[in-house]
Amino acid sequence: xxxxxxxxxxxxxxxxxxxxxxxxxxxxxxxxxxxxxxxxxxxxxxxxxxxxxxxxxxxxxxxxxxxxxxxxxxxxxxxxxxxxxxxxxxxxxxxxxxxxxxxxxxxxxxxxxxxxxxxxxxxxxxxxxxxxxxxxxxxxxxxxxxxxxxxxxxxxxxxxxxxxxxxxxxxxxxxxxxxxxxxxxxxxxxxxxxxxxxxxxxxxxxxxxxxxxxxxxxxxxxxxxxxxxxxxxxxxxxxxxxxxxxxxxxxxxxxxxxxxxx
Numbered sequence: 154x155x156x157x158x159x160x161x162x163x164x165x166x167x168x169x170x171x172x173x174x175x176x177x178x179x180x181x182x183x184x185x186x187x188x189x190x191x192x193x194x195x196x197x198x199x200x201x202x203x204x205x206x207x208x209x210x211x212x213x214x215x216x217x218x219x220x221x222x223x224x225x226x227x228x229x230x231x232x233x234x235x236x237x238x239x240x241x242x243x244x245x246x247x248x249x250x251x252x253x254x255x256x257x258x259x260x261x262x263x264x265x266x267x268x269x270x271x272x273x274x275x276x277x278x279x280x281x282x283x284x285x286x287x288x289x290x291x292x293x294x295x296x297x298x299x300x301x302x303x304x305x306x307x308x309x310x311x312x313x314x315x316x317x318x319x320x321x322x323x324x325x326x327x328x329x330x331x332x333x334x335x336x337x338x339x340x341x342x343x344x345x346x347x348x349x350x351x352x353x354x355x356x357x358x359x360x361x362x363x364x365x366x367x368x369x370x371x372x373x374x375x376x377x378x379x380x381x382x383x384x385x386x387x388x389x390x391x392x393x394x395x396x397x398x399x400x401x402x403x404x405x406x407x408x409x410x411x412x413x414x415x
Contacts (some may be wrong), residue, residue, distance in 0.1 A: 163209045173373055182353065186368065234257075234317070244263070254280055255312065257313055277312060285304060286301060318351070323339070324336070324355065324357070343364025
């Protein structure tokens with residue numbers, strides 16, 4: 154099994170703050186990872202590195218057989234699908250759902266004069282339907298609910314058939330119904346053997362979809378644990394990472410965690 158991502162001794166420093174410190178990590182083809190940890194653990198920073206949007210201060214990063222710092226990131230980034238709030242904030246509210254998705258083919262946000270062939274448009278409509286949004290391709294992005302927008306953003310991330318899919322807290326800010334609809338969509342992706350290697354960042358175990366195979370737990374920029382999801386998402390490991398006695402549950406394919414009196 155070949156590596157999609159491989160990090161060796163990766164660190165990120167901003168001024169006197171060490172955001173990531175000596176991170177070793179490997180993501181192989183077919184794996185679906187979840188990154189968990191408290192606020193400030195370095196999860197989003199790590200995802201920015203995987204998206205080729207941030208270079209580490211120290212260490213070596215290899216993404217899709219390319220070394221970060223020795224590759225044109227503008228050629229690498231189209232091979233990586235990204236869904237994040239930072240990208241979502243740049244989407245024009247008047248843009249149609251179809252255009253939000255199809256414009257990923259040109260790696261632009263907001264259609265202008267670029268042209269798309271019928272296959273691109275058909276692919277965009279197929280992804281919109283796959284996200285449970287059939288019939289909404291002509292709707293304006295700004296008229297959608299927050300949950301619907303999140304699913305459009307994931308459709309956009311999949312538009313170019315990426316080799317690596319990165320989902321940065323996709324369920325943040327959703328109500329219960331929106332979260333459950335999104336988790337169902339992510340479960341379809343993570344259980345599809347033809348889907349790309351996937352890395353999901355979340356604060357809440359309840360947002361972890363079926364099909365996740367591995368987990369990485371971060372705390373203050375350090376790797377607390379990494380490996381098969383069932384071996385990593387334990388009460389002992391997460392209690393250590395969050396500094397709080399936690400009981401981790403796994404039932405009917407879903408994860409959960411709650412504080413105990415310890």
